[in-house]
Amino acid sequence: MTITAEVHLRSSLLPLVSVAELEQANEVQCPHVLGLDQGLQMFVVEIDSNQPLSEEDLLALDEVIEATELGNARGKEVFKLTAVLRESVAEAFEDTPDAGLVDAIRITTEGWYEQKVFKDYPAFKTFQTSCEEQDISVEILSITQDSSxxxxxxxxxxxxxxxxxxxxxxxxxxxxxxxxxxxxxxxxxxxxxxxxxxxxxxxxxxxxxxxxxxxxxxxxxxxx
Structure with missing residues:
Protein backbone atom coordinates (compact mmCIF):
# COMPACT_ATOMS: atom_id res chain seq x y z
CA MET A 1 0.00 0.00 0.00
CA THR A 2 1.57 3.26 -1.16
CA ILE A 3 0.61 6.63 0.29
CA THR A 4 1.03 9.92 -1.58
CA ALA A 5 0.82 13.04 0.57
CA GLU A 6 0.96 16.71 -0.30
CA VAL A 7 2.22 18.62 2.72
CA HIS A 8 3.16 22.12 3.76
CA LEU A 9 6.19 22.21 6.06
CA ARG A 10 6.50 25.34 8.16
CA SER A 11 9.68 26.38 9.96
CA SER A 12 12.03 29.33 9.74
CA LEU A 13 14.87 26.79 9.96
CA LEU A 14 14.06 25.04 6.67
CA PRO A 15 16.81 25.41 4.05
CA LEU A 16 16.51 28.04 1.32
CA VAL A 17 13.48 29.84 2.72
CA SER A 18 15.92 32.74 2.76
CA VAL A 19 16.15 32.48 -1.05
CA ALA A 20 12.39 32.96 -1.35
CA GLU A 21 12.72 36.03 0.87
CA LEU A 22 15.05 37.78 -1.60
CA GLU A 23 13.50 40.82 -3.24
CA GLN A 24 14.40 39.51 -6.69
CA ALA A 25 12.72 36.11 -6.23
CA ASN A 26 9.13 35.56 -7.31
CA GLU A 27 9.08 31.76 -7.11
CA VAL A 28 11.60 29.12 -6.06
CA GLN A 29 11.33 25.46 -6.97
CA CYS A 30 13.71 22.66 -6.07
CA PRO A 31 13.45 19.61 -8.37
CA HIS A 32 16.51 17.84 -6.95
CA VAL A 33 17.98 17.37 -3.46
CA LEU A 34 21.08 15.37 -2.57
CA GLY A 35 22.18 14.69 0.99
CA LEU A 36 25.86 15.25 1.70
CA ASP A 37 28.07 14.54 4.71
CA GLN A 38 28.64 16.78 7.72
CA GLY A 39 25.21 18.38 7.76
CA LEU A 40 25.37 19.66 4.18
CA GLN A 41 22.78 19.30 1.44
CA MET A 42 22.97 20.06 -2.25
CA PHE A 43 19.95 21.60 -3.98
CA VAL A 44 19.24 22.33 -7.62
CA VAL A 45 16.86 25.28 -7.63
CA GLU A 46 14.90 27.04 -10.35
CA ILE A 47 14.26 30.69 -9.53
CA ASP A 48 11.70 32.83 -11.29
CA SER A 49 13.07 36.32 -10.63
CA ASN A 50 12.00 39.84 -11.53
CA GLN A 51 15.66 40.79 -12.06
CA PRO A 52 18.80 38.70 -12.60
CA LEU A 53 20.28 36.90 -9.60
CA SER A 54 23.99 36.23 -9.28
CA GLU A 55 26.03 33.63 -7.45
CA GLU A 56 27.19 36.44 -5.15
CA ASP A 57 23.57 37.25 -4.21
CA LEU A 58 23.03 33.69 -3.08
CA LEU A 59 26.39 33.33 -1.33
CA ALA A 60 25.47 36.35 0.76
CA LEU A 61 22.85 34.18 2.50
CA ASP A 62 24.13 32.70 5.76
CA GLU A 63 23.20 29.08 5.00
CA VAL A 64 24.58 28.94 1.43
CA ILE A 65 28.26 28.01 1.22
CA GLU A 66 28.49 27.19 -2.50
CA ALA A 67 26.55 28.56 -5.45
CA THR A 68 26.97 27.67 -9.12
CA GLU A 69 24.86 29.12 -11.91
CA LEU A 70 23.81 26.35 -14.31
CA GLY A 71 21.92 28.44 -16.85
CA ASN A 72 18.24 28.86 -17.70
CA ALA A 73 15.41 26.38 -18.04
CA ARG A 74 11.73 27.03 -18.75
CA GLY A 75 12.38 30.75 -18.35
CA LYS A 76 13.91 30.38 -14.89
CA GLU A 77 17.45 30.78 -13.60
CA VAL A 78 18.93 27.48 -12.42
CA PHE A 79 21.51 27.24 -9.65
CA LYS A 80 23.22 24.44 -7.78
CA LEU A 81 23.44 25.40 -4.11
CA THR A 82 25.14 23.72 -1.17
CA ALA A 83 23.60 24.71 2.14
CA VAL A 84 24.34 24.01 5.78
CA LEU A 85 21.42 22.27 7.48
CA ARG A 86 20.39 23.23 10.98
CA GLU A 87 20.91 20.28 13.31
CA SER A 88 17.20 19.89 14.03
CA VAL A 89 16.32 19.88 10.33
CA ALA A 90 19.06 17.35 9.57
CA GLU A 91 17.69 15.03 12.27
CA ALA A 92 14.15 15.31 10.92
CA PHE A 93 15.30 14.45 7.39
CA GLU A 94 17.54 11.59 8.51
CA ASP A 95 14.70 9.93 10.43
CA THR A 96 12.46 9.57 7.36
CA PRO A 97 14.19 7.19 4.93
CA ASP A 98 10.99 5.50 3.68
CA ALA A 99 9.79 8.46 1.62
CA GLY A 100 10.50 9.83 -1.83
CA LEU A 101 9.93 13.19 -3.48
CA VAL A 102 7.27 13.03 -6.23
CA ASP A 103 7.52 16.54 -7.62
CA ALA A 104 9.67 19.64 -7.19
CA ILE A 105 9.63 21.28 -3.77
CA ARG A 106 7.99 24.69 -3.91
CA ILE A 107 9.81 26.99 -1.52
CA THR A 108 8.09 30.11 -0.23
CA THR A 109 8.57 32.52 2.65
CA GLU A 110 6.05 30.35 4.53
CA GLY A 111 8.04 27.14 4.17
CA TRP A 112 8.11 24.15 1.81
CA TYR A 113 5.30 22.61 -0.22
CA GLU A 114 6.12 18.98 -1.00
CA GLN A 115 4.46 15.98 -2.57
CA LYS A 116 5.99 12.79 -1.20
CA VAL A 117 5.34 9.10 -1.58
CA PHE A 118 5.53 6.73 1.40
CA LYS A 119 5.52 2.95 1.46
CA ASP A 120 2.59 2.91 3.93
CA TYR A 121 0.75 4.95 6.56
CA PRO A 122 3.21 4.12 9.38
CA ALA A 123 6.03 5.53 7.22
CA PHE A 124 4.04 8.72 6.71
CA LYS A 125 3.32 8.95 10.44
CA THR A 126 7.04 8.54 11.19
CA PHE A 127 7.77 11.43 8.82
CA GLN A 128 5.12 13.63 10.42
CA THR A 129 6.23 12.83 13.97
CA SER A 130 9.91 13.29 13.17
CA CYS A 131 9.27 16.74 11.70
CA GLU A 132 7.03 17.90 14.52
CA GLU A 133 9.51 16.72 17.15
CA GLN A 134 11.98 19.16 15.57
CA ASP A 135 9.44 22.02 15.56
CA ILE A 136 8.67 21.66 11.85
CA SER A 137 4.91 22.00 11.44
CA VAL A 138 3.33 19.53 8.99
CA GLU A 139 0.06 20.63 7.39
CA ILE A 140 -1.56 17.87 5.33
CA LEU A 141 -2.96 19.36 2.13
CA SER A 142 -4.01 16.03 0.63
CA ILE A 143 -3.32 12.36 1.17
CA THR A 144 -4.26 9.44 -1.04
CA GLN A 145 -3.89 5.69 -0.89
CA ASP A 146 -2.57 4.52 -4.24
CA SER A 147 -3.34 0.85 -3.73
CA SER A 148 -5.47 -0.71 -1.02
Whole structure:
Protein backbone atom coordinates (compact mmCIF):
# COMPACT_ATOMS: atom_id res chain seq x y z
CA MET A 1 0.00 0.00 0.00
CA THR A 2 1.57 3.26 -1.16
CA ILE A 3 0.61 6.63 0.29
CA THR A 4 1.03 9.92 -1.58
CA ALA A 5 0.82 13.04 0.57
CA GLU A 6 0.96 16.71 -0.30
CA VAL A 7 2.22 18.62 2.72
CA HIS A 8 3.16 22.12 3.76
CA LEU A 9 6.19 22.21 6.06
CA ARG A 10 6.50 25.34 8.16
CA SER A 11 9.68 26.38 9.96
CA SER A 12 12.03 29.33 9.74
CA LEU A 13 14.87 26.79 9.96
CA LEU A 14 14.06 25.04 6.67
CA PRO A 15 16.81 25.41 4.05
CA LEU A 16 16.51 28.04 1.32
CA VAL A 17 13.48 29.84 2.72
CA SER A 18 15.92 32.74 2.76
CA VAL A 19 16.15 32.48 -1.05
CA ALA A 20 12.39 32.96 -1.35
CA GLU A 21 12.72 36.03 0.87
CA LEU A 22 15.05 37.78 -1.60
CA GLU A 23 13.50 40.82 -3.24
CA GLN A 24 14.40 39.51 -6.69
CA ALA A 25 12.72 36.11 -6.23
CA ASN A 26 9.13 35.56 -7.31
CA GLU A 27 9.08 31.76 -7.11
CA VAL A 28 11.60 29.12 -6.06
CA GLN A 29 11.33 25.46 -6.97
CA CYS A 30 13.71 22.66 -6.07
CA PRO A 31 13.45 19.61 -8.37
CA HIS A 32 16.51 17.84 -6.95
CA VAL A 33 17.98 17.37 -3.46
CA LEU A 34 21.08 15.37 -2.57
CA GLY A 35 22.18 14.69 0.99
CA LEU A 36 25.86 15.25 1.70
CA ASP A 37 28.07 14.54 4.71
CA GLN A 38 28.64 16.78 7.72
CA GLY A 39 25.21 18.38 7.76
CA LEU A 40 25.37 19.66 4.18
CA GLN A 41 22.78 19.30 1.44
CA MET A 42 22.97 20.06 -2.25
CA PHE A 43 19.95 21.60 -3.98
CA VAL A 44 19.24 22.33 -7.62
CA VAL A 45 16.86 25.28 -7.63
CA GLU A 46 14.90 27.04 -10.35
CA ILE A 47 14.26 30.69 -9.53
CA ASP A 48 11.70 32.83 -11.29
CA SER A 49 13.07 36.32 -10.63
CA ASN A 50 12.00 39.84 -11.53
CA GLN A 51 15.66 40.79 -12.06
CA PRO A 52 18.80 38.70 -12.60
CA LEU A 53 20.28 36.90 -9.60
CA SER A 54 23.99 36.23 -9.28
CA GLU A 55 26.03 33.63 -7.45
CA GLU A 56 27.19 36.44 -5.15
CA ASP A 57 23.57 37.25 -4.21
CA LEU A 58 23.03 33.69 -3.08
CA LEU A 59 26.39 33.33 -1.33
CA ALA A 60 25.47 36.35 0.76
CA LEU A 61 22.85 34.18 2.50
CA ASP A 62 24.13 32.70 5.76
CA GLU A 63 23.20 29.08 5.00
CA VAL A 64 24.58 28.94 1.43
CA ILE A 65 28.26 28.01 1.22
CA GLU A 66 28.49 27.19 -2.50
CA ALA A 67 26.55 28.56 -5.45
CA THR A 68 26.97 27.67 -9.12
CA GLU A 69 24.86 29.12 -11.91
CA LEU A 70 23.81 26.35 -14.31
CA GLY A 71 21.92 28.44 -16.85
CA ASN A 72 18.24 28.86 -17.70
CA ALA A 73 15.41 26.38 -18.04
CA ARG A 74 11.73 27.03 -18.75
CA GLY A 75 12.38 30.75 -18.35
CA LYS A 76 13.91 30.38 -14.89
CA GLU A 77 17.45 30.78 -13.60
CA VAL A 78 18.93 27.48 -12.42
CA PHE A 79 21.51 27.24 -9.65
CA LYS A 80 23.22 24.44 -7.78
CA LEU A 81 23.44 25.40 -4.11
CA THR A 82 25.14 23.72 -1.17
CA ALA A 83 23.60 24.71 2.14
CA VAL A 84 24.34 24.01 5.78
CA LEU A 85 21.42 22.27 7.48
CA ARG A 86 20.39 23.23 10.98
CA GLU A 87 20.91 20.28 13.31
CA SER A 88 17.20 19.89 14.03
CA VAL A 89 16.32 19.88 10.33
CA ALA A 90 19.06 17.35 9.57
CA GLU A 91 17.69 15.03 12.27
CA ALA A 92 14.15 15.31 10.92
CA PHE A 93 15.30 14.45 7.39
CA GLU A 94 17.54 11.59 8.51
CA ASP A 95 14.70 9.93 10.43
CA THR A 96 12.46 9.57 7.36
CA PRO A 97 14.19 7.19 4.93
CA ASP A 98 10.99 5.50 3.68
CA ALA A 99 9.79 8.46 1.62
CA GLY A 100 10.50 9.83 -1.83
CA LEU A 101 9.93 13.19 -3.48
CA VAL A 102 7.27 13.03 -6.23
CA ASP A 103 7.52 16.54 -7.62
CA ALA A 104 9.67 19.64 -7.19
CA ILE A 105 9.63 21.28 -3.77
CA ARG A 106 7.99 24.69 -3.91
CA ILE A 107 9.81 26.99 -1.52
CA THR A 108 8.09 30.11 -0.23
CA THR A 109 8.57 32.52 2.65
CA GLU A 110 6.05 30.35 4.53
CA GLY A 111 8.04 27.14 4.17
CA TRP A 112 8.11 24.15 1.81
CA TYR A 113 5.30 22.61 -0.22
CA GLU A 114 6.12 18.98 -1.00
CA GLN A 115 4.46 15.98 -2.57
CA LYS A 116 5.99 12.79 -1.20
CA VAL A 117 5.34 9.10 -1.58
CA PHE A 118 5.53 6.73 1.40
CA LYS A 119 5.52 2.95 1.46
CA ASP A 120 2.59 2.91 3.93
CA TYR A 121 0.75 4.95 6.56
CA PRO A 122 3.21 4.12 9.38
CA ALA A 123 6.03 5.53 7.22
CA PHE A 124 4.04 8.72 6.71
CA LYS A 125 3.32 8.95 10.44
CA THR A 126 7.04 8.54 11.19
CA PHE A 127 7.77 11.43 8.82
CA GLN A 128 5.12 13.63 10.42
CA THR A 129 6.23 12.83 13.97
CA SER A 130 9.91 13.29 13.17
CA CYS A 131 9.27 16.74 11.70
CA GLU A 132 7.03 17.90 14.52
CA GLU A 133 9.51 16.72 17.15
CA GLN A 134 11.98 19.16 15.57
CA ASP A 135 9.44 22.02 15.56
CA ILE A 136 8.67 21.66 11.85
CA SER A 137 4.91 22.00 11.44
CA VAL A 138 3.33 19.53 8.99
CA GLU A 139 0.06 20.63 7.39
CA ILE A 140 -1.56 17.87 5.33
CA LEU A 141 -2.96 19.36 2.13
CA SER A 142 -4.01 16.03 0.63
CA ILE A 143 -3.32 12.36 1.17
CA THR A 144 -4.26 9.44 -1.04
CA GLN A 145 -3.89 5.69 -0.89
CA ASP A 146 -2.57 4.52 -4.24
CA SER A 147 -3.34 0.85 -3.73
CA SER A 148 -5.47 -0.71 -1.02
CA UNK A 149 -4.51 -3.92 0.72
CA UNK A 150 -6.73 -6.92 0.12
CA UNK A 151 -8.71 -8.43 2.97
CA UNK A 152 -6.19 -11.27 3.09
CA UNK A 153 -3.27 -8.84 3.63
CA UNK A 154 -5.00 -6.51 6.12
CA UNK A 155 -3.58 -7.24 9.60
CA UNK A 156 -5.42 -8.52 12.69
CA UNK A 157 -8.37 -9.80 10.68
CA UNK A 158 -9.47 -6.33 9.62
CA UNK A 159 -11.40 -5.93 6.40
CA UNK A 160 -9.97 -3.75 3.66
CA UNK A 161 -12.45 -0.97 4.43
CA UNK A 162 -11.80 -1.13 8.19
CA UNK A 163 -8.06 -0.92 7.61
CA UNK A 164 -8.50 2.03 5.24
CA UNK A 165 -10.68 3.92 7.75
CA UNK A 166 -8.33 3.28 10.67
CA UNK A 167 -5.27 4.26 8.65
CA UNK A 168 -6.88 7.49 7.49
CA UNK A 169 -8.08 8.34 11.01
CA UNK A 170 -4.59 7.75 12.41
CA UNK A 171 -2.86 9.81 9.72
CA UNK A 172 -5.28 12.70 10.20
CA UNK A 173 -4.74 12.81 13.97
CA UNK A 174 -8.20 11.53 14.92
CA UNK A 175 -6.73 9.57 17.83
CA UNK A 176 -4.53 12.39 19.09
CA UNK A 177 -5.38 14.58 22.07
CA UNK A 178 -6.79 17.02 21.19
CA UNK A 179 -8.19 15.55 17.99
CA UNK A 180 -6.85 17.10 14.79
CA UNK A 181 -9.89 16.16 12.70
CA UNK A 182 -13.54 15.17 13.10
CA UNK A 183 -15.57 12.10 12.18
CA UNK A 184 -17.48 14.27 9.71
CA UNK A 185 -14.27 15.24 7.88
CA UNK A 186 -13.09 11.61 7.76
CA UNK A 187 -16.49 10.51 6.45
CA UNK A 188 -16.33 13.12 3.70
CA UNK A 189 -12.91 11.87 2.59
CA UNK A 190 -14.17 8.27 2.44
CA UNK A 191 -17.38 9.42 0.74
CA UNK A 192 -19.62 7.82 3.35
CA UNK A 193 -22.00 9.15 5.99
CA UNK A 194 -20.78 10.07 9.47
CA UNK A 195 -22.79 7.25 11.13
CA UNK A 196 -21.26 4.77 8.67
CA UNK A 197 -17.78 6.08 9.47
CA UNK A 198 -18.38 5.78 13.22
CA UNK A 199 -19.71 2.24 12.79
CA UNK A 200 -16.72 1.33 10.61
CA UNK A 201 -14.23 2.62 13.18
CA UNK A 202 -16.08 0.96 16.06
CA UNK A 203 -16.04 -2.41 14.30
CA UNK A 204 -12.37 -2.00 13.42
CA UNK A 205 -11.46 -1.04 17.00
CA UNK A 206 -13.37 -4.03 18.39
CA UNK A 207 -11.60 -6.32 15.93
CA UNK A 208 -8.20 -4.95 16.95
CA UNK A 209 -9.01 -5.42 20.63
CA UNK A 210 -10.31 -8.91 20.02
CA UNK A 211 -7.25 -9.85 17.98
CA UNK A 212 -4.71 -8.44 20.45
CA UNK A 213 -6.29 -8.75 23.92
CA UNK A 214 -9.23 -11.04 23.20
CA UNK A 215 -10.99 -13.52 25.52
CA UNK A 216 -8.10 -16.00 25.50
CA UNK A 217 -5.67 -13.31 26.71
CA UNK A 218 -8.11 -12.30 29.47
CA UNK A 219 -8.48 -15.89 30.65
CA UNK A 220 -4.71 -16.30 30.83
CA UNK A 221 -4.40 -13.11 32.92
CA UNK A 222 -7.16 -14.17 35.32
CA UNK A 223 -5.60 -17.60 35.78
CA UNK A 224 -2.27 -16.17 36.97
Missing amino acids: PSEESAPYGLTERQYEALSLALSRGYYEQPRQTTARELADELDISQPSLSDLLNRAERQLISATVGPQTRLEVLSQ
